Amino acid sequence: MFLEIKGLTKQFGGLTAVNQFDMYVNKGEIVGLIGPNGAGKTTLFNLITGVLRPTRGKVIFDGEDITGRKPHTVAARGIGRTFQLNPLFANFTVLQNVSASFHLHPRSSLLDIYFNTKTYRRNEAYILEQSLEVLKLVGLDRVKDELAKNLPHGYQKMLGIARALAVKPKLLLLDEPIAGMNPDEIDFTMIGVRKTQQQGTTIVVVEHNMQIMDLCDRVVVINFGHKIAEGLPKEVRENKEVARAYFGGEHAA
């Protein structure tokens, strides 16, 4: 198992946002994580990436216990992520957003950076090249000199993904990547996500939009912090408990 979550629990005061949650992700899979608003999906991402510290439970990634590690060490282990509200380096250009995100690959020492050594200049040239490549992949190479805050919403979402790719993730966590996108952008993003998976990245995607479920090998459904269903997209779609969670009542979908 590539990512294994065991008995993960997060309490905020009296509220239990994630409760005894178990989940696994195999290498190379795309796993969908769905659930109604407030189900605990984003909290789960924050627990995996170290933004929040779990109350109980374990997160094991690639054979290593990463429970409670700081976000930057989790990123260094190879977990890239996007954010639901998609914060950006708003006053950086698109290119600067991505090149700043190549902080880890390759990494220059402080002295190399400060004294502008050959190693640092070579690293920076390499980062520039890589950044342009990533921007081309997500279709933002034409707007690379725009300030990130001036981009339309769909482009900003793509920039968020580009930034996560700059971490060279082995595991990519996408938090509502296609929310608010127009149909063309959704198609483009889905193709991009598929391409990323084919290049060997494992992906977990949180989404409300059922369209993205077609990409997934497996779907996990969470509600009130509990796992309520798991299986192939088709199975989950026909699951009664899932329908109840989304629509309420006995007789749905």
Next chain:
Amino acid sequence: MSSNQLSTSSASEPATDKRKWANPSILAGLVVIIALLPLLLSSPYILHISILIFVYIIASVSLRTITISGQFPLAHGAFMGIGAYLAGMASRWLGWQPWLTIPLAAIATAGIGMLIGFPFSRLRALYYAMGSLFFGIGVIYIIYAGGTWTGGYAGLIGIGGMFGGSRVAYYYFFLGLALVSVIALYRFEFSRIGINLKAIAQSHLVASSVGINEGWYRILAVGVGCFFVGLAGASYAHYNTVLSTSSFNFMATLWLVMYVLIGGIDSFAGPIVGTIILILISEFSRDLKVFSPYLSAGILLIVVYLMPQGLVSLPQLIKSRLFERRKEKKISHVPGN
């Protein structure tokens, strides 16, 4: 809240921007004029004001180094005092020479800054400003409590001077020190380290999600900023040979903040311009006595209201006004419009 806005806006310039006014030949010309100033005007008063300007340029630019990381400390004057008192005490009580006390005091100030910065790196925005404010006030009380060692309320006297007290020599010493410091801090800000700091200021969540160690970089910025402000304070101690807490209290910190704000928080040149103009204003308004700070406060209000990007944005503001007018005229000449 306001402190939060200040700190985030400090990163709003593109990280690798080369501004037009920073033309190397203009800068070189300025340096030559400044270098020849003592030969043209040997008035001790003018030399004294120039030396103060050099000292406070180092202090305000080093404050900027911290603010670009999204932290807005209200203790920078106190850190200058730590550097000054450490150097002054080492000179007064141990008889150490300035060439030893100045670098050691700067390093010690950086060390203290980083130690304090460690718990503070968990605070943000207003809480950070408040925490550092209390630290700054605490430093002053520690100096008061130091009795004979620090000179207490009476002040520390008998610090060793340099260059046999020659003002011209001091002038060149501080000019050189300011140049080296400003260049060193410029390189710091416009390297990948500075980019990382500005990234943290814009979104610490995103920055740490791409592997930037937020806590470490924030402490590093504080360390570098405190090193240079300690350097400024320690050198000032050996120039003035007398120290009192009034140079390093909360008002002193506020003046440094004003230099940065009025000059322009979005630009590296901002604190330099702000320091020069505000020190000149407060010197020329000496006759106003107690009302002199009101003049600076008035200027702060005018600048914030009319030029939120500070005094450095003035040339561009004028240029864009003129340019826009010209553009309007051109459009009106288009035939058939």
